[in-house]
Amino acid sequence: MSRRMKYLLAALSVFVLPLIFNDTYWRTNLTICAINVLLTLGLDFILGYTGQLNLGHSAFYGLGAYVSTLLIVKLGVPFWVAFVAGIGFAGLAGMFLSLFAVRLRGHYLAIASLGFAVIVYQILLNWISLTQGPLGIYGISPPPAVVIAGRVVADFRSLTAFFYLVSGFTFLVYLLLNQLVRSPVGETLTAIREDEISAASLGINCAAWKVFAFVVGSAVAGAAGCFYASFVGTLVPDAFYVTEAFNVLAMVIVGGVGTLIGPVFGAIFLTLLPEVLRGVGDLRLVVYGAALTFVVLFMPGGLIQAAHLVREKLRPSGPAS
Amino acid sequence: MITAFRALFLGLAATSLLAVGQTAHAQDKTIKIGALFPISGPGSYFGAQDKQGVELALEQLNRTGVNGYKFAIQYEDSSCAPLPATQAAKRLIEQFKPDVIIGEECSDATLAVMPIVEQAKVPLLNAGSSSIKVTQPGNPWTFRIMPNEVMQGVNLAENAYKRLNARTAALLFENTNAGIGNAQVFKENFTKLGGKVLAEIGFGRDVNDFTAIATRVAGLGKIDVIPTYTLEGQGLKITQALAQAGITKGGGGGAIQIGTIWLPFGFEQKAGKAALGYIRIVQFDPTDTRDLVKKFIAAFKAKYNADPTHLNAHAYDQIMLIADVVKRGGKDPQSIRDGLAATKNFSGVTGSVDFDKTNQNTKMDTVHYMETKPDMSWTSLKWN
Amino acid sequence: MTVTIVLQQAINGVVLGSLYVLVALGLTLIYGVLVQINFAHADFVTLGAFAAYFFMHLVGASYILSIGVAFSVGAILGWMINASIFTPLRRKGNELLPLIATIGVSVMMQNLMLAWFGPIPYAFETQYSNQVVRFAGIFVSWQNVIIIIVSSMTIALLYAFMKFTFLGKALRAVSQDHETAGLMGINQNQLIMLTFVIASALAGMAGAMLAPVLVLTPFAGTSVIVKAFAIVIIGGFGNVEGTILAGLIVGLIESYTTQFLDPGLIDIVVFALLLLMLAIRPTGLISERREENV
Numbered sequence: 001m002s003r004r005m006k007y008l009l010a011a012l013s014v015f016v017l018p019l020i021f022n023d024t025y026w027r028t029n030l031t032i033c034a035i036n037v038l039l040t041l042g043l044d045f046i047l048g049y050t051g052q053l054n055l056g057h058s059a060f061y062g063l064g065a066y067v068s069t070l071l072i073v074k075l076g077v078p079f080w081v082a083f084v085a086g087i088g089f090a091g092l093a094g095m096f097l098s099l100f101a102v103r104l105r106g107h108y109l110a111i112a113s114l115g116f117a118v119i120v121y122q123i124l125l126n127w128i129s130l131t132q133g134p135l136g137i138y139g140i141s142p143p144p145a146v147v148i149a150g151r152v153v154a155d156f157r158s159l160t161a162f163f164y165l166v167s168g169f170t171f172l173v174y175l176l177l178n179q180l181v182r183s184p185v186g187e188t189l190t191a192i193r194e195d196e197i198s199a200a201s202l203g204i205n206c207a208a209w210k211v212f213a214f215v216v217g218s219a220v221a222g223a224a225g226c227f228y229a230s231f232v233g234t235l236v237p238d239a240f241y242v243t244e245a246f247n248v249l250a251m252v253i254v255g256g257v258g259t260l261i262g263p264v265f266g267a268i269f270l271t272l273l274p275e276v277l278r279g280v281g282d283l284r285l286v287v288y289g290a291a292l293t294f295v296v297l298f299m300p301g302g303l304i305q306a307a308h309l310v311r312e313k314l315r316p317s318g319p320a321s
Numbered sequence: 322m323i324t325a326f327r328a329l330f331l332g333l334a335a336t337s338l339l340a341v342g343q344t345a346h347a348q349d350k351t352i353k354i355g356a357l358f359p360i361s362g363p364g365s366y367f368g369a370q371d372k373q374g375v376e377l378a379l380e381q382l383n384r385t386g387v388n389g390y391k392f393a394i395q396y397e398d399s400s401c402a403p404l405p406a407t408q409a410a411k412r413l414i415e416q417f418k419p420d421v422i423i424g425e426e427c428s429d430a431t432l433a434v435m436p437i438v439e440q441a442k443v444p445l446l447n448a449g450s451s452s453i454k455v456t457q458p459g460n461p462w463t464f465r466i467m468p469n470e471v472m473q474g475v476n477l478a479e480n481a482y483k484r485l486n487a488r489t490a491a492l493l494f495e496n497t498n499a500g501i502g503n504a505q506v507f508k509e510n511f512t513k514l515g516g517k518v519l520a521e522i523g524f525g526r527d528v529n530d531f532t533a534i535a536t537r538v539a540g541l542g543k544i545d546v547i548p549t550y551t552l553e554g555q556g557l558k559i560t561q562a563l564a565q566a567g568i569t570k571g572g573g574g575g576a577i578q579i580g581t582i583w584l585p586f587g588f589e590q591k592a593g594k595a596a597l598g599y600i601r602i603v604q605f606d607p608t609d610t611r612d613l614v615k616k617f618i619a620a621f622k623a624k625y626n627a628d629p630t631h632l633n634a635h636a637y638d639q640i641m642l643i644a645d646v647v648k649r650g651g652k653d654p655q656s657i658r659d660g661l662a663a664t665k666n667f668s669g670v671t672g673s674v675d676f677d678k679t680n681q682n683t684k685m686d687t688v689h690y691m692e693t694k695p696d697m698s699w700t701s702l703k704w705n
Numbered sequence: 706m707t708v709t710i711v712l713q714q715a716i717n718g719v720v721l722g723s724l725y726v727l728v729a730l731g732l733t734l735i736y737g738v739l740v741q742i743n744f745a746h747a748d749f750v751t752l753g754a755f756a757a758y759f760f761m762h763l764v765g766a767s768y769i770l771s772i773g774v775a776f777s778v779g780a781i782l783g784w785m786i787n788a789s790i791f792t793p794l795r796r797k798g799n800e801l802l803p804l805i806a807t808i809g810v811s812v813m814m815q816n817l818m819l820a821w822f823g824p825i826p827y828a829f830e831t832q833y834s835n836q837v838v839r840f841a842g843i844f845v846s847w848q849n850v851i852i853i854i855v856s857s858m859t860i861a862l863l864y865a866f867m868k869f870t871f872l873g874k875a876l877r878a879v880s881q882d883h884e885t886a887g888l889m890g891i892n893q894n895q896l897i898m899l900t901f902v903i904a905s906a907l908a909g910m911a912g913a914m915l916a917p918v919l920v921l922t923p924f925a926g927t928s929v930i931v932k933a934f935a936i937v938i939i940g941g942f943g944n945v946e947g948t949i950l951a952g953l954i955v956g957l958i959e960s961y962t963t964q965f966l967d968p969g970l971i972d973i974v975v976f977a978l979l980l981l982m983l984a985i986r987p988t989g990l991i992s993e994r995r996e997e998n999v
């Protein structure tokens with residue numbers, strides 16, 4: 001099946017989903033899936049394609065949410081302007097961290113990014129006069145309705161419309177990143193991930209590309225934050241505690257790091273799993289942790305690797321694909 | 322890739338069908354109560370105890386029913402946070418279709434859920450969130466039986482100034498909505514009366530050692546009262562640290578610890594001598610002499626072999642209040658809502674209930690003052 | 706502001722520091738030899754604390770004995786984690802996957818403990834936790850004195866072990882230069898297992914010692930682990946003296962920030978320091994390793 005057909009089918013499925021699941025509970029879950037997919041795409045671009053272990057993704061998520069919301073709530077900035085500002089700020093923060101950490105490798109980068117996330121969280125929590133801290137910001141409105149020639153084309157107070165907005169945006173981001181990854185840029189990034197020293201010897205400016213990947217990834221996370229705020233309507237710093245970064249990491253790994261489509265499934269799977277397992281109570285988070293551990297141990301390629309194995313088994317004869 | 326995609330899609334479809342199939346079949350003459358409690362995560366402390374109170378009440382009520390109705394309950398895990406709470410609320414409303422909902426404990430979660438219940442036109446009965454925003458402005462579908470942070474704070478400041486003759490205070494509070502809110506109210510009212518707040522020290526929920534904070538308080542000079550707003554785990558450490566530093570009565574000093582968000586009965590046994598002289602507002606007074614309370618304590622002990630805490634008591638009262646509304650004719654969301662609003666002088670184990678027009682219970686007998694005696698038992702100070 | 710207050714906060718800082726050092730020591734040991742981070746380390750501490758609690762309360766044993774039990778529980782856990790996670794993954798050669806696996810283990814452990822022990826804080830009292838030593842207007846609780854003493858003894862023992870025994874020297878050899886150590890005939894796998902077991906046993910023991918001080922819930926470890934990582938990096942990954950120094954510094958930062966600023970700012974100050982160290986001196990305060998390509 002050609003790629004274009006796959007995209008068409010995907011778009012169609014996404015379109016049809018809220019029509020099948022037509023209660024507010026499942027539509028909410030779908031929208032949260034979409035937001036999480038956005039987060040994983042950003043992280044996979046950083047981790048999977050340039051090999052930088054970023055444990056602080058929650059910081060950019062939170063910055064996007066807070067910057068855009070504060071602009072709207074305190075300064076009356078129009079929604080989409082604030083949206084762009086939120087993305088920009090998150091990207092800038094990513095650039096700042098990345099420039100700082102560009103010389104760091106592996107574990108050092110991991111801890112530095114974690115430290116960054118802790119600092120951002122503490123600032124959001126303690127700078128009460130600016131962010132309201134734990135007191136929270138309430139009553140955040142969804143994006144304003146789209147009105148063309150006097151008729152309301154899309155009212156984002158409707159869950160379906162909001163879902164289409166977020167999933168549409170996510171789809172676009174996926175297309176963009178996928179194009180990027182299939183282009184010579186993608187080869188450069190992969191070269192850096194596999195062996196930075198050799199890549200440098202080929203004349204690649206590794207530092208610049210690593211920063212680039214970080215900026216893109218964190219900007220995408222910022223967008224997710226903007227959507228989160230206007231979707232939940234309530235903003236408290238605890239939503240961006242560092243454990244959130246671990247959740248996104250789990251989604252990327254379980255889905256299949258470095259494949260871009262893998263994390264999409266990882267996000268959907270790990271978002272819906274706790275909902276489906278609600279009857280199990282506390283143990284559902286145990287399953288979460290177990291999933292992460294076992295995937296890393298036995299199937300590091302994640303769901304994508306599993307899917308390939310299944311496909312191989314279903315194809316008894318002929319050359320391997 | 323498409324294989325995986327298809328498989329996932331089918332899986333999604335299958336699970337959704339399963340979920341829908343679990344919807345309880347509405348039975349005649351049953352009042353459906355939905356419960357939003359934190360069952361997982363750090364807040365599961367609350368959920369577990371709430372459930373105990375609920376189960377006791379339901380057991381008693383369902384023996385004979387009320388007005389021909391029996392009660393059914395469905396618990397959903399709201400995790401003490403806005404997003405999980407809204408998801409839990411939606412799931413509850415869509416699948417269980419309750420006539421009334423009780424919950425949440427944490428102010429953030431309650432505030433996030435309120436617009437949802439308003440839109441679904443199902444009454445929400447709250448007994449755990451102290452933030453003033455729950456009832457100001459509030460909405461017609463949300464009711465709270467617990468005294469809010471303003472009611473408690475104003476009263477506490479007054480009593481500190483007038484009955485305890487306190488002129489200086491040092492505030493200790495956890496960095497949460499409830500902690501900060503309560504501390505602010507006390508500070509405003511205490512200073513309005515003429516008192517001085519010498520320090521406001523907020524700390525995160527991950528602080529374990531309070532010796533540094535106690536040291537800082539010790540260096541402030543003469544302190545009369547130390548309003549403390551935190552939960553049991555950290556509250557224990559604070560009380561011990563303050564005593565070790567020789568600041569409070571329990572350590573040979575003169576300051577009195579007051580206030581607090583929630584410290585259950587049994588705190589003294591854990592804190593030991595350090596808790597001497599602690600005066601605090603509790604939502605449940607186990608030394609209350611009313612028959613209603615004595616019967617509740619006896620029944621609770623018989624069922625669970627433990628003394629009830631305010632969490633158990635609140636949950637019990639919520640169910641009993643709903644039963645009272647049903648007795649007065651409530652049978653569906655709208656009539657239950659109206660019945661709640663019309664409540665006058667309901668007697669619960671935590672105190673009486675009388676809602677004002679913002680659906681806040683204004684009865685001050687829900688504010689109980691207790692002081693810790695030298696033998697570690699409580700004596701009830703009849704200040705209300 | 707009196708001298709007494711400043712002195713008292715200094716002592717508070719040292720106590721806090723010793724607390725952190727007990728937890729961070731295991732981490733730095735593991736990193737030194739394995740070049741791996743065990744994210745579940747703090748949960749070993751928590752589990753050690755619970756093990757000690759239940760041993761004391763169910764069997765009625767003495768506190769000292771329960772510390773031993775916690776030590777053993779830690780050792781067993783360490784053995785299990787190394788055997789099931791680090792050894793198989795080391796063969797694959799990826800340096801980041803094991804870290805992620807331990808994140809998964811950490812989540813599992815915390816929630817299993819939550820399911821078994823519940824969320825209500827346990828009050829772990831020993832005969833030392835409420836008695837106070839006073840001198841010259843300063844006070845320290847006996848439990849904290851014990852923590853400092855045991856901390857120092859452990860560090861001294863560890864130091865002696867590393868400097869004077871054959872195994873210790875072998876460990877240092879492996880941590881300084883993997884390949885050459887292998888050439889010298891040192892059995893790496895056994896050594897690594899030994900390190901892991903010791904480090905995790907230390908974590909368990911730390912849990913038993915800290916239990917009276919910590920707010921004992923399944924999440925007690927998380928409150929300490931992130932700072933422990935910061936300490937390990939500030940002090941220099943794999944360096945015991947550095948860890949001790951960094952631990953004490955962080956403890957002092959904590960008590961003085963509480964005194965002069967606000968407890969809420971502690972994490973910001975500590976992590977700003979961490980980022981600063983990474984910027985100017987990533988190998989840490991004291992490093993005896995070769996210049997590593999960090």
